[in-house]
Amino acid sequence: MASVSARRRAYEIIEPGIKRDRPALWFERASILIILASVAVAVASTVEGLDLGILRDLYAGEFAFGLFFLGEYAARLWTAPEHPVFGGENGRGVAAFMLSPLMLLDAAGLVPLFLLVVRPHALAPILIFQVLRFFRLARYSPALATVGRVLSSEWRPLMAAGLIGLGLLLVAATGMYLIEHDVQPVNFGSIPAAMYWAVVTVVTVGYGDVVPITPLGKLFTGFVMLGGLVFFALPVAIIATGFLAEIRRRDFIVNYGMVARVPAFAGLDGAALAELVSLLRARKFPPNTIIIRKGEEGDSMYFIATGEVEVVLPHQTVILEEGDFFGEVAVLGRVKRTATVIARRTCELLVLDAADVIKFMEQNPRVETALRAAMNARQPAQQSTPA
Numbered sequence: 001m002a003s004v005s006a007r008r009r010a011y012e013i014i015e016p017g018i019k020r021d022r023p024a025l026w027f028e029r030a031s032i033l034i035i036l037a038s039v040a041v042a043v044a045s046t047v048e049g050l051d052l053g054i055l056r057d058l059y060a061g062e063f064a065f066g067l068f069f070l071g072e073y074a075a076r077l078w079t080a081p082e083h084p085v086f087g088g089e090n091g092r093g094v095a096a097f098m099l100s101p102l103m104l105l106d107a108a109g110l111v112p113l114f115l116l117v118v119r120p121h122a123l124a125p126i127l128i129f130q131v132l133r134f135f136r137l138a139r140y141s142p143a144l145a146t147v148g149r150v151l152s153s154e155w156r157p158l159m160a161a162g163l164i165g166l167g168l169l170l171v172a173a174t175g176m177y178l179i180e181h182d183v184q185p186v187n188f189g190s191i192p193a194a195m196y197w198a199v200v201t202v203v204t205v206g207y208g209d210v211v212p213i214t215p216l217g218k219l220f221t222g223f224v225m226l227g228g229l230v231f232f233a234l235p236v237a238i239i240a241t242g243f244l245a246e247i248r249r250r251d252f253i254v255n256y257g258m259v260a261r262v263p264a265f266a267g268l269d270g271a272a273l274a275e276l277v278s279l280l281r282a283r284k285f286p287p288n289t290i291i292i293r294k295g296e297e298g299d300s301m302y303f304i305a306t307g308e309v310e311v312v313l314p315h316q317t318v319i320l321e322e323g324d325f326f327g328e329v330a331v332l333g334r335v336k337r338t339a340t341v342i343a344r345r346t347c348e349l350l351v352l353d354a355a356d357v358i359k360f361m362e363q364n365p366r367v368e369t370a371l372r373a374a375m376n377a378r379q380p381a382q383q384s385t386p387a
Contacts, residue, residue, distance in 0.1 A: 011079035014072065016140055028140055031072070035136050038065040038109075042130035059116070062130070066113025069133075073106050101148070102139050109133045150242035161235045165202070168231055172198035172224045179217045202228035272364055279356040285343040296337045298330020300353045307347030312340040319344070328371050331357050 004012075012019040013027050041061050044050075050058075077094065081087040086097035097103060111129040115122050138144040151158070173194040180188040187210045188194045197210045201224050212218050282305075285291055291302065291309065303325045311318040311326060320326055330337050331354045352360070361368035 007079055008082050010075060011082035014075055014079065015083075032137065032140050034065055034068055035133055038062065038069075039131060039134045041065070042127055042133075046127065062112060063116060066110065066116070069106065069109045070113060073103075073110060076103065076106065102136075105132065105136050105138070109136060146243070146246055150239060150246050153246070154238050154242040157238045158235055161231075161238060164234065165231055168202055168224075168227055169195065169198045172202060172227075175220050175224075176212065176217060179220055180212055180214060183214060184212075198224070201225055202231065204228050275363075276352075276360060279352060279360065281351045283349050283351055285347045285349065287343055287345050289343045291341045291343055291347075291349070292327060292337050294337050294340045298327060298333075298335065298337055298354065300351050301325060301327035301331045301357055302341075303350040303352070305348040305350055307349075308344045309347060310342045310344050312342065325371075328357075332372065 012021075013024045016024075016028055018024070038061075041058050045055070045058050045062075077098070080094045080097045081091075083091065083097060086092045086094065086100070098107070108129055109132065112126045115126050115129075135144075138148055170191075173191050176197060177188050177191045177194045180194075181190075186193075187197065200207055200210075201221060204225055206225075212221050280303075285307075294312075304320060304322050306322055308322075309320050309326065311320060326341055327337075329335070361371065
């Protein structure tokens with residue numbers, strides 16, 4: 001087994017998702033707890049009337065958190081050459097790594113530590129940067145990271161929606177100024193004064209402290225509220241579409257990587273693999289789960305991306321591992337399942353429906369040859385072959 005350098009090992013520990021061993025998991029959990037604790041300390045420090053001793057403890061805790069974040073930041077800079085995007089000869093470099101969004105958040109999290117040293121009475125800036133640390137959880141939360149990617153990819157349509165919203169506010173404030181400024185000069189005496197009413201009306205809050213009193217003003221208010229409802233549907237639709245695209249992109253990448261590990265698909269070009277990925281469904285089975293039963297209709301076949309399954313035959317059992325497949329006999333022979341298959345360990349399987357199997361084999365004879373050769377090789381060994 002090849003030795004791993006200290007820097008590589010450190011990178012595997014501090015970078016989430018690289019290696020899910022015990023040190024990496026402990027570091028991830030500790031980092032999450034420290035981030036949450038630092039934010040809790042920031043919130044607690046704003047409570048009035050705290051005892052001086054408690055304030056000192058909060059100060060000491062913040063200083064300790066800052067030292068931890070400083071050490072983590074230094075470790076990430078040290079391990080940057082191991083990063084697949086920023087490291088190596090063809091990487092973007094350490095400077096680009098430091099300017100990446102997550103590293104900028106890490107740097108912002110260090111500001112309270114330095115302010116406590118040089119300007120301990122700058123409470124407002126310290127508090128702001130303490131609270132910003134909460135968003136460092138995006139590194140450990142796929143959901144928050146997905147939100148960030150969606151907002152980043154959809155910023156142009158969201159900016160366009162924002163401009164539409166500003167236009168709606170301007171039209172609403174201008175209209176109400178023209179209608180009500182004579183009868184309510186205090187509330188609607190100018191367009192800037194009417195803008196407050198426009199904001200609370202467009203967002204349909206309606207505090208009731210500033211309301212129109214003329215019939216035309218009330219009618220105009222109704223149209224503004226309807227316009228606000230229509231406007232807010234626009235960014236919601238944009239973000240929802242972005243989430244759907246991001247989920248499809250993630251599933252494609254995951255399935256593509258799983259398909260590439262199956263020997264039966266070795267040699268397929270990128271277009272054929274992409275087509276196959278669009279047909280596959282990824283499924284995960286826990287240990288001791290029955291995947292298929294003997295005697296069932298053979299409506300799909302399975303490819304093992306990770307894990308191990310046990311094929312229960314009348315007189316023996318067969319173990320299939322990563323890269324193997326099963327279910328081809330029932331699909332290609334158009335017969336019922338001839339064996340029961342049970343997951344021995346947690347398995348990630350790629351499922352291909354029977355109709356898609358036949359169609360894909362017609363377009364890719366190499367895959368058909370590989371599948372039929374494997375099926376024919378299994379048949380002489382046992383009358384009842386793997387399902």
